[in-house]
Amino acid sequence: VRRFVVIGQKARGDGDFLLVDIPSTSGRLDSLLSALRACLLVSHGVRRDTVLYLVLLGDPERPRCVRITGSAARYLRPDERSLAVTVQKALRAPAQRGQFGEVRPGIATLDGGLEQVLPELQGSQLFLLEPGAPDIRDSDLSAPDATFLLGDHVGLPDALRSAWLALGARALSVGPVALHTADAITLVANELDRRAAG
Amino acid sequence: VRRFVVIGQKARGDGDFLLVDIPSTSGRLDSLLSALRACLLVSHGVRRDTVLYLVLLGDPERPRCVRITGSAARYLRPDERSLAVTVQKALRAPAQRGQFGEVRPGIATLDGGLEQVLPELQGSQLFLLEPGAPDIRDSDLSAPDATFLLGDHVGLPDALRSAWLALGARALSVGPVALHTADAITLVANELDRRAAG
Numbered sequence: 001v002r003r004f005v006v007i008g009q010k011a012r013g014d015g016d017f018l019l020v021d022i023p024s025t026s027g028r029l030d031s032l033l034s035a036l037r038a039c040l041l042v043s044h045g046v047r048r049d050t051v052l053y054l055v056l057l058g059d060p061e062r063p064r065c066v067r068i069t070g071s072a073a074r075y076l077r078p079d080e081r082s083l084a085v086t087v088q089k090a091l092r093a094p095a096q097r098g099q100f101g102e103v104r105p106g107i108a109t110l111d112g113g114l115e116q117v118l119p120e121l122q123g124s125q126l127f128l129l130e131p132g133a134p135d136i137r138d139s140d141l142s143a144p145d146a147t148f149l150l151g152d153h154v155g156l157p158d159a160l161r162s163a164w165l166a167l168g169a170r171a172l173s174v175g176p177v178a179l180h181t182a183d184a185i186t187l188v189a190n191e192l193d194r195r196a197a198g
Numbered sequence: 199v200r201r202f203v204v205i206g207q208k209a210r211g212d213g214d215f216l217l218v219d220i221p222s223t224s225g226r227l228d229s230l231l232s233a234l235r236a237c238l239l240v241s242h243g244v245r246r247d248t249v250l251y252l253v254l255l256g257d258p259e260r261p262r263c264v265r266i267t268g269s270a271a272r273y274l275r276p277d278e279r280s281l282a283v284t285v286q287k288a289l290r291a292p293a294q295r296g297q298f299g300e301v302r303p304g305i306a307t308l309d310g311g312l313e314q315v316l317p318e319l320q321g322s323q324l325f326l327l328e329p330g331a332p333d334i335r336d337s338d339l340s341a342p343d344a345t346f347l348l349g350d351h352v353g354l355p356d357a358l359r360s361a362w363l364a365l366g367a368r369a370l371s372v373g374p375v376a377l378h379t380a381d382a383i384t385l386v387a388n389e390l391d392r393r394a395a396g
Contacts, residue, residue: 043351044376
């Protein structure tokens with residue numbers, strides 16, 4: 001299983017944003033939706049081997065997480081507005097603390113931040129994507145279950161980054177230019193595709 | 199200079215589409231807008247060395263092209279709706295046959311299809327992106343001016359593909375999985391970034 005965790009430092013977790021101005025009213029959820037497309041959707045299909053966690057930290061008092069599971073998700077359209085509607089509906093449904101509840105096939109939410117997701121990542125090899133780290137092309141990616149953590153346009157909170165590394169995460173980079181989160185995910189997925197194809 | 203040409207086989211060239219339903223009303227312009235973001239925008243910046251041509255063939259009687267020049271473009275926001283507004287305004291402005299006219303800094307349009315763009319590509323090494331072709335990682339990308347042609351979700355028209363190859367284009371692929379146009383562009387740009395960085 002491939003897992004991606006994207007931290008939205010400013011992203012609202014209550015679904016209370018405007019579809020006509022997603023960037024300004026959602027805390028840049030557009031960046032996370034673009035990452036969702038890059039992570040789970042390929043030409044005429046869904047990556048069935050991939051799970052994406054969006055961690056929405058815009059309200060520090062009430063973080064929320066959304067989990068999209070490629071093997072179960074249905075009717076995901078690749079355009080931003082459709083994905084925004086899907087995520088908005090999911091966020092408006094009631095959620096439990098510390099336990100994902102499915103709101104439609106393949107899409108689940110919980111109340112809480114990254115620490116509430118950690119139980120799902122037991123046994124997964126953890127990676128951290130950041131500029132300047134060792135090149136992914138030279139890295140061991142052979143773990144059957146791997147989780148890649150990425151920040152959004154403002155990067156990762158220091159404490160969260162330190163905690164992830166303390167859990168044994170290895171840092172990787174995807175190239176010499178600092179890219180949008182979606183593009184970093186595309187590059188990780190491609191490297192995994194190439195390794196899988198031998 | 200890096201140039202990307204994306205063919206939108208179904209994409210409307212008149213700008214007459216609805217922002218609340220871009221995929222259905224524009225002929226999947228969302229796919230091209232996603233490609234635009236991947237092509238020209240990086241973390242907190244624009245790729246100044248990159249030019250993107252969108253070739254809109256939705257109306258066979260009246261193809262249109264949009265050119266976005268990284269070195270001149272201003273205020274490009276990465277979200278789909280903002281990019282859609284930008285392209286819609288450009289398409290609604292009058293355009294000339296066979297000659298790009300700038301409608302705002304870095305954004306120009308013309309009436310016509312790929313053949314009208316060819317004069318701009320004189321001296322550029324041409325490439326064709328398609329599944330199953332030789333791996334980009336093993337390919338010579340040293341030409342100082344290179345142009346990469348990609349299709350949209352329905353691929354490339356046969357006649358156009360043949361004409362491009364007849365012009366001397368070399369076919370390349372980016373990996374074992376068929377991806378969205380945006381992701382293929384991300385992978386090409388990354389390979390070029392890596393070569394440029396030595």
